[in-house]
Amino acid sequence: MMDRVLVITGAGVSAESGIPTFRGKGGYWRNRQSGSDFDPMKLATPEGFAENPERVWEWYRARRKQIREAQPNPAHRAIARLSIQAREFLLVTQNVDDLHARGGVPVEKMVQIHGNIFVTRCPGCGLSDPGRGSSSDRNFEQEQEEEEEMIPRCPECGGLMRPGVVWFGEQLDRRKIDIVEDFIASGPCDMVIVAGTTAAFGYIIDWAVRASTGEGELIEINLEETPLSRFATRLVRESAASSLPRIVEALACGDVSSL
Ligand code: OAD
Numbered sequence: 001m002m003d004r005v006l007v008i009t010g011a012g013v014s015a016e017s018g019i020p021t022f023r024g025k026g027g028y029w030r031n032r033q034s035g036s037d038f039d040p041m042k043l044a045t046p047e048g049f050a051e052n053p054e055r056v057w058e059w060y061r062a063r064r065k066q067i068r069e070a071q072p073n074p075a076h077r078a079i080a081r082l083s084i085q086a087r088e089f090l091l092v093t094q095n096v097d098d099l100h101a102r103g104g105v106p107v108e109k110m111v112q113i114h115g116n117i118f119v120t121r122c123p124g125c126g127l128s129d130p131g132r133g134s135s136s137d138r139n140f141e142q143e144q145e146e147e148e149e150m151i152p153r154c155p156e157c158g159g160l161m162r163p164g165v166v167w168f169g170e171q172l173d174r175r176k177i178d179i180v181e182d183f184i185a186s187g188p189c190d191m192v193i194v195a196g197t198t199a200a201f202g203y204i205i206d207w208a209v210r211a212s213t214g215e216g217e218l219i220e221i222n223l224e225e226t227p228l229s230r231f232a233t234r235l236v237r238e239s240a241a242s243s244l245p246r247i248v249e250a251l252a253c254g255d256v257s258s259l
Contacts, residue, residue, distance in 0.1 A: 002251055004189040005086040006211045007079055008204060009093045009100070009240075012196020012222060016241040017070040017099055019063075023198045024223070044167045046123075053151050053160055060163045064117055067097040075195065075240035076103025078248040083109050085252055086191075090183045092207065094197060096165045111176045119164025122154035128164060172203070180207055188214045191251065195221040195240045199228040217256065219247070234259055 011021035021027040028038040042048040042055065049056045080103045083089045091110040093100055096117040100110055118131035152161040166172060184207060192212040199205050209231050212218040220232040221240050229235060236243050236259070250258050 002082070002086040002191050004088045004187055005082060005090075005191045005193070006183065006189045006207070007082065007089075007091045008192070008194045008197065008208055009079070009091065009095060010195070010197025010199075010204075011095060013075045013079075013093075013240045014070070014073075014095055014097055014099050015196065016073040016075065016239060019067060019070055019097060019099075021196075023200065040168060044165075045169055046167055047169075049162055049167075053162075056162070057151055060117060060165075067099070067117065070097070070099065072099045072103030073241045075244040076100055076105075078244035079195075080104030082193075082248045082251065085248070088183075088187075090180070092180055094201075094204070111179050113166075113172060113176055113180070115163075115165035115173075117163055117165055120152055120161045121164045122157060122159050122161050124159035125154060125157040127154055127156045127161075129161075177203075184211045188212075189216045191256075192216055192218045193221065193244075193247070194218070194228055194232075195244065197222070197226070197228075199226045204228070205231065219259065221247075 011019070011027070012024055015021050015024060022029045024030065029040050039048075042052065043059050076099050079091060079100065083091060083105045089109050091100060091105050092113055093110065094114045096112065096115055098116070098118060101107060116131075119128060120131065121128040153159070154161050189211045192208050194204070194208050197204060199208075205228050208218055208228060212233070217234060218232045219234045219236060220226065220228055221236040221238065221243055222229075223237060223239065236247070247259055250256065
C-alpha cells in the first residue's frame with residue numbers, strides 16, 4: 001500500500017492505444033520535413049492559428065476522431081488501479097486525450113496540464129464549451145462535429161473558437177499549476193512514476209524531482225533515454241502497457257524490490 005503517489009504521463013502512454021506521439025518514433029514532430037503538414041509552429045501556436053485556422057481545426061478534428069475511436073490500454077488501467085490503491089494520489093498528464101478518464105482515473109485525482117482536446121473555447125471572450133466527451137455521446141458528438149462548419153464561431157461574441165489545449169508560447173493554467181504545487185507541498189511522495197514522456201519541459205522534471213525528494217522513488221518508464229533519466233532511481237526501458245500492470249501489482253504487494 002503506497003502512501004503518496006504522483007504519476008506524470010505523456011504521449012507514450014497513449015501510443016499503445018494507437019495515438020501517435022510527438023517526439024517518439026513515428027511522432028508528429030519527430031519525422032517532420034520542413035513544410036510538411038506536421039509543423040508544430042503551424043499547428044500548435046497562436047500565430048499558426050491566426051495564420052490558418054482551417055488548417056489547425058482540420059488537424060484537431062482528425063485527432064479528436066482518432067481519440068474517440070481509441071480505447072484505453074493496460075497502462076491507463078494500471079494507473080487507474082494505482083489511483084485507488086494509494087492513500088493520496090495525483091496524476092499530472094500532458095495528454096489532451098480522455099483515455100486516462102475512460103481508463104478509470106477519477107477526475108478529481110487528475111490534472112490535464114496541457115488542456116483537453118474535446119474542449120472548444122473562445123480566445124476573445126473566454127467562453128468554453130466542454131464538449132460532450134462521455135462515451136455514450138461519442139457517436140452523436142462525432143456526427144454533429146462532421147456536419148459543423150470547419151471553424152466554430154463563438155455563440156456569445158462571434159469570434160473564432162479554438163481547441164482548449166495549451167500551445168507553444170502559452171502559459172499553463174495557473175489553477176492547474178496550483179493543484180500540482182499544493183500536492184507536492186503537502187508532503188513528500190514515496191513513489192513518483194514518470195511514464196511515456198520526453199520530459200521536454202522543465203516543469204515536468206522539476207515536479208518529478210521535487211516530489212521524490214528524500215526517500216521517494218522516481219521511476220522512469222520510457223523506451224528511450226530522456227533528460228529526466230539521470231534523476232531517476234529506477235529506469236524501466238519497456239513499453240508502458242507491458243510494464244505498468246506489473247509495477248502497480250508489485251506496489252500493491254509492497255514489493256518495490258522486484259521492479
Ligand atoms: P513526446 O512525443 O515528446 O514523448 C513521448 C515519449 O514516450 C518518448 O520519449 C518515447 O520514447 C516514449 N514512448 C513512446 N512509446 C512508448 C511506450 N509504448 N511506452 C513508454 N514510452 C513510450 O510526448 P510528450 O512528452 O507527452 O504539447 O510531449 C509533451 C508535449 O509536447 C505534448 O503535450 C505536446 C507536445 O508538443 C503540445 O502540443 C503543446
